[in-house]
Amino acid sequence: MSTHDHYHPPGLQHQFEDMKQQEESVSIGMWAFLVQEIMFFGGLFTAYLVFRSRYPMAFAAGSNHLDAFWGGLNTLVLIVSSLTMALTVYYAQKGNRNMQVILIIATMFFGAVFLGVKAIEYSDKFNHGLVPVAGLNHKSKAEEPAAKEEGKTAAGEKHEPNPRGEFQWTGENYEASVKIITEAHEKKYLTKYEEVGYYSNGELDQNKVRDKVRIFYWIYFVMTGLHALHMIVGLGLMTWLLIMAWRGTYSADYYSPVEISGLYWHFVDIVWIFLFPLLYLLGRHFMHGGGH
Amino acid sequence: MQSTSWVPLFPDQASTFAWQVDYFYFYLILVSVSFAIPIVVAIFFFAIKYREKEKFETPEEIHGSMVLETTWSIIPFVISMTIFLGGAYLYFQQYRPPADTMEIYVVGKQWMWKFQHGTGQREINELHVPAGRNIKLMMTTEDVLHDVFIPAFRTKADVVPGRYTTLWFNATTPGKYHLYCAEYCGLNHSGMGGWVYVMPQNEFDDWLAGGGSNQTPVELGKDLFTNKLGCASCHAGGQNQRGAKLEGLFGTDVKLTTGQVVKADEEYIRNSILNPSGQIVEGYQPIMPTFKGQVTEEQLVGLVAYIKSLGSPNAATSTTAAPTTNAAAPSANTKPAATPAAPASNQPAPKKK
Amino acid sequence: MTYITNGFTLKSWLLTKDHKRIALMYLIAVSVFFLLGGLYAAAIRLELLTPQSDLLESGSYNKVFTQHGVIMVFFFLIPAIPAVLGNFFLPIMIGAKDLALPRINLLSWYIYMIGGSLTLYALMQGGVDTGWTFYTPYSTTFSNGYVMAVGLGVFINGFSSILTGLNFIVTVHTMRAPGMTWFRLPLFVWANYATALVMILGTPVVAITILLLALERVGHIGIFDPSIGGDPILYQHLFWFYSHPAVYIMILPSMGVISELISNFSRKKIFGYEFIAFSSIAIAVFGFLVWGHHMFVSGQSMYAGMVFSFLTMVVAVPSAIKMFNWTATLYKGSVSYDTPMLYALGFMGLFLIGGLTGLFLGSMGLNVHLTDTYFIVAHFHYVMVGGTVMGYLGGIHYWWSKMTGKLYSEFWGKISAMLVFVGFNLTFFPQFILGYQGMPRRYAAYPEELQVLNIFSSAGASVLGLGLTLPVMYLTHSLIWGKKAPANPWMLPGLEWRIPSPPPTENFESTPVVTWEAYEFGEENGLDLDEARKRDLATV
Amino acid sequence: MAEHHDIEHTEAHKEHIGLPGYFAVFGVLVVGTILTYFVATIDLDSILFPGANTLVALLIAFTKMTCVILFFMHVYWQSKMIWLSAVAGFFWMAIMFAYTMQDYLTRVTGTFNP
Ligand code: HEA
Ligand code: HEA
C-alpha cells in the first residue's frame, strides 16, 4: 500500500488513501444523510396521515383555500431548478466551468423564485387570518361603527375583524366547508371521528370545524416551512458551490461536492413533489366535482 | 390492612383477574429461573473450570455449531410465544368488558378522582363497589393523562382527555384497597390516590342509601377535606400550595381581586366552596373547582365547621370559635350551632380503616 | 509522538480532527453528565427513604427524576459507548487512520456540547418536571417548567447522535484496511454499525417530534391537545418510534464490548461469530417494530397492542442468541479474571435479569399490572445500568491502557467491580417486588407499608455510588502515577493492540494488511507469545 | 484498497443519460405536474372508487420521484449500497406509517375530541 508521502491530488483529505475512497465515502455519507432527512420529514407525514384520515373533509376545506395556481407554479419552478442542477453536475463532469457557473446561478435563481412565491402565499394566509398561531395574523381592528355602515375597511376589501390576530375560519371559507361537510354528511361519507368532530348536538359547530381546519393549516405551515428552510440551506450551499466553481475548483477528476450538493437539492425537490398534491390538490375535486 | 394474599411481599388479591395474573407471573418467573439458573451455573462452572492456568496460554479452537445455534434460537422463540399468547389472552379479558356491567363514571383531574355512580351518588378519591359484580369504569379526564390503578385488582388503564377509556373488574373480596394514579400528571401525582372499598352487596346498598356516619361535623369536615374531597391537595400548606391559606382564615377580612373586602364568615366559606369563581382572593388564580352538587348540605356544614376549627385570629390556640363570629353569622346554613363541636387540634385524623 | 503529545495548546484540542482526541473530549463531557445524573439519583433515593415527601416536596422531586432521566438517557447513555469507545477504537479496529468524516465528527461533539449546555442552562433556570418522556398534553399545556429549553437541548443533541452514526456507517463501508473483510471485523464494530443504523433511522423522528411539541407549546394548535382536536397518543407513537430503538442504541454497543471482553479474556475465538454479528443487525431492524409495547394501557387499539407484543417477543430471541454464544465461548477457554472481565461477567448476570423481566413487560396481560410501577424502573435499570453501564465500564478498563498509556490498579479495579455488582442488585432487585406490590413510579410519597424495601434500595444505592466513585479516583490517579502501559498488556490479537499505547496520531505507521480472523489466538495471528511472556515476567 | 470496497468504482460513476435524456426526464416531470393538477379537479372518487383521487395523485408523485432519483440523482448507475439506502429510507417511513395506522384503524373504543 502507498506510504504517507505519496502524491496528494487536490481535495484529498489525509485520512483517505485515494480519491476513489474519498468519493465513495462522501457519497455514502450523503445518502445516509438523506435517509435521515426522509425520516425527519417522515414524522410530519405520519402526522399528516393520521389527521387526514380522521378529518378528510376539514382537510379538503382547508386545502381548497390554498391557491393551487401558486403551488403548481412553484412545482414547475422547482422542477426547472432540478433540471439546471442536474445539468450543473453534467457540466462539472465535463469540466466545463462556464456552464457550471451559469447553471448554478440559474438554480439559485429558481430557488429564490420558489421562496418568493412562498412568501406571497404566506402573506396571503397572514392577511386572511389563516396562520394557525394566535397573534401571528393580520390584526384588523374591530369594525368601527362608521366603517360598519360602509361594510368595508379602509383597504376596500372586506376583512373579518380580528383584533388579536387569531386564526379565522369564517365568511366564505366557512360557508364552503359547511357545504362540503353537509353534503358528505348526507351521503354518509363522514368518518365516525368527523361525526363527533364537527357537530355539537346535531348542529354543525363552527368552532369545532375551525379547530380541525386549523390542524390542516398547522401541518401546512410546518411542512412547507421546514421545506422552505431546507431551500434556504440549499441556497447557502449553492452560494458556496458558486464561489468554488467560479474559482475553477471542479474538474472531470474532482467534482464530488457538486454531485453531493445536487443530491441534496434533488431531495428537497422530491419532498415538494409530494407536498404539492398532498396539501394543495387532494380534496380539490370536492369543490369542482360537487362532492361525491 | 388485612391481607388476602397468601404470599409474603405480595399485593392483595381481590378481583377475578388477580389470581390469573399471579399464576401467569409465576409461570414467567419459572421460565426466567429455568433459563437463568443453567446460564449462571454454566458461566460459573466454565469460568472456574477453565480459568487461565498458564499466562497467555492458547486453548484449542472450537468451531461454532449449527445444531446448537438452531436449538437455542428455536426454544426461546417457542417459549416466548407461550408468553405472548398467555399475555394476550389475559389482556383481552381485561380490556373487553362483559355485557352485564354496573357502570361508574370516572373523571380524573389534577389531582383528584371524581366518581359518579349510576344512582347519582358522587365520591371523590374513594370508590365504593359491591363484591361479585362486574363493574365497568367509564373514564375521562379534564386536563392531562391520568391512570386508574388498583394493584389488588391487577388492572389499570390510562385516562385520556377528550375521549372515554374503559376499565372493568369483578371484585371478589370485601376490603379496602389502594387506588393510585399511575400516569405522571404533574405536581401532586403521588398524592392523587385514594381507596377502593369493596363491600358485600347488602352493605353496598346501605351505603348507597346514604348510610349515616356518626362523626362530629368537624371530624366529618376534616375527613372530607383531607381525603374524600381532596381539598388538601391545594390547601394543605407547604410552599407549593396553590390554594389560599385557610388556617386562621375564619373571621378575618379577605381582600378579593375585585378590590372588595369581605368578611370570612360561614356564608363566605360556603360560597367559596359552591361558587369559587364568584369571589377570588387576591393573589390567587381562579382554579378552584366548584363543588356544587358534589357535597351534601350535611357535608357542607362539616366543611365549614372544620375550616372554622382551623383557628381564627382572636383564638390563637384553642379553636373554640369566638362567640362574636358565631353571632354574626346570618347563615343560610341550617345548623350553625354545630360548629364549635370539638377542639379539632387534638383530634387525631380519623384513621382510615 | 503520540496523539496526546501532538500539540498541547487548548486550540490543538478544541479544533482537532483526530478521532482519538474527540473521543477523549467526549469522555470528559459524558462523565460530567454521568456525575450530575448520579447526583440526581442520589437525591431520588434519599427522598424515597421515607414514605412522605419530606426531603424534597413533590414539585422538586418531579424535577429531580425528570432531570435524572433526561441527562442519563440523552446525555450519558446514548453517546457513552459510541462516542467515546466507538470513536476511539472503531477506526483503529478496522485499520483506518481516522473516521471517514473527521470534521463531521468534531461537529458532532460541538453539537453535543451546545445541546448539553442548553439543557444545563435550563436546569439551572428551574428545570423541567415532565418526566423524560415529555408526555403531552402535560408537557405542552400544563407544565410550567423549562420544557422548551430542555426540548431544544435534546433536539440539538439528537443531531450529534445522527452525525456519529452517519460517520460510523461511512467508515465501516469505505475505510477498512486491506484484508479486513466484513466477517473479520471485530464484533464491537458490527455492534456499532448496527447502532449507527438505528441512530440514522430513528433519531430524526424524535427530533421532529420534539419540534412539534415545542410548536404546540408556543402556538397551542392542537395536534397533540385533545381539547382542540388533537391526539396525545400520536405523540406517544412518534416518541416511542425513536425511544424504543434508542434502548438498542444504548445496549448494542455495550453488547459489542462484551463480545470483545468475553472472547479476549477466554483467549478464544468467539462462539458463533456470524450469529452474534447478525443478531445485532436483527435487533436493530426488528427493534423498530415494537414501540407500541410502551403503550399497552395508553388507549391504543388492542389489536395494535397484540402485534407489538408479538414482535417484542421476536426481538428478544436475538438477545438470547447472544447470551448463549457468550456462555459457550467460555467453554474450554482460558478464562482470566482481570477487571474488564469481571464487568463482563457482571453484565451477563444483570442483563439476563433485565432482559427476562423485559419479557414480563412485553406480555400484555402482565404489563397491565406492571406498567408505570417500580417493576419498570427495576427492569430498565437492570438493562441500562446492569447492562450498558457495566459494559461501558468494562470497556473503559479494557482500553484504558491503550487510550492513556497508563495502567490502573487491578486491586482497586476488582474491588470496585464487586461493589458495583453487589450495590446494584441491592438497589434495584427490591424494586421488582415493590413494583409487583403496586408502587407507582414517579411518586414522591408512597404508602408506609412499602418503606422497608425502599430503605434497602436506598442503602444499595450508596454502595453502588461508592463502587462508581472508586474508578473515577483510581483511574484519575493512574493518569499521573500509573505505570506505563506496554503496547499489548494482555497479548491480544486485535489491531488496536498492535500499535503503541497511546497510539500515534495516524494510528498506523503504514496501512496494515489483515490476514487473520477476528479473535485469532492461534499461530496465524502473527504475535510473538514467548516475547510477551518474558516481558510479563519482567514486569511482575 | 479497492478490491473489497462496496462500490464498484469504475468510470460507470460518470454515466448519465446525456443532455437529451435530462430534458426527457424534465419533460416527464412537467407533464406529471400538469396531469396531477387536472386529475385533481376531476371527481374520480365517484367515477371509480372512493380514494381514487388520492391514489392517482400519489402514483403520479411516485413516478416523478422515481425519475428524479434514478436519473437526476444517478442512482440508476450506482452501487447496490446506494440503491439500498435510497429504498431503505422510504421503506422505514412506510413502516412508521403502517404501524402507526394499525392503531388508528383498529381502535374500538374511544373517539377523540369531545
Ligand atoms: C438498554 C435499554 C433497554 C433494553 C436493552 C431493553 C430490552 C427490553 N425491554 Fe425494555 N425498557 C427500557 C430499556 C431497555 N429495555 C426502558 C428505559 C424502559 C422504560 C421507559 C420509560 O417508560 O421510562 C423500558 C420499558 C420496557 C417496556 C414497557 C413497559 C411499560 O412502560 O409498560 C417493555 C414492554 O415490553 C420492555 C420490554 C423489553 C424487552 C422484551 C427487551 C428485550 O430486548 C430483552 C431481551 C433479552 C433477553 C430476553 C434476555 C436474554 C435471553 C435469554 C436468557 C433466553 C431466554 C429468552 C427467552 C425465553 C425469549 N421494556
Ligand atoms: C443511563 C441511565 C440511568 C442510570 C445510569 C441510572 C442510575 C440510577 N438511577 Fe435511574 N432512571 C433512569 C435512567 C438511569 N438511572 C431513567 C430513564 C429514569 C426514569 C425517569 C423518569 O421517570 O422520567 C430513572 C428513574 C429512576 C428512579 C425512579 C424515580 C421515580 O420514578 O420516582 C430511581 C429510583 O430509585 C432511580 C435510581 C437510580 C440510581 C440509584 C442510579 C444509580 O445507578 C446511580 C449511581 C451513580 C452515581 C452515584 C454517580 C457516580 C458517578 C461518578 C462518581 C462518576 C462521575 C465522573 C466524574 C466525576 C468525571 N432512577
Ligand code: CUA
Ligand atoms: Cu393523576 Cu398522576
Ligand SMILES: [Cu+2]
Ligand atoms: Cu421498549
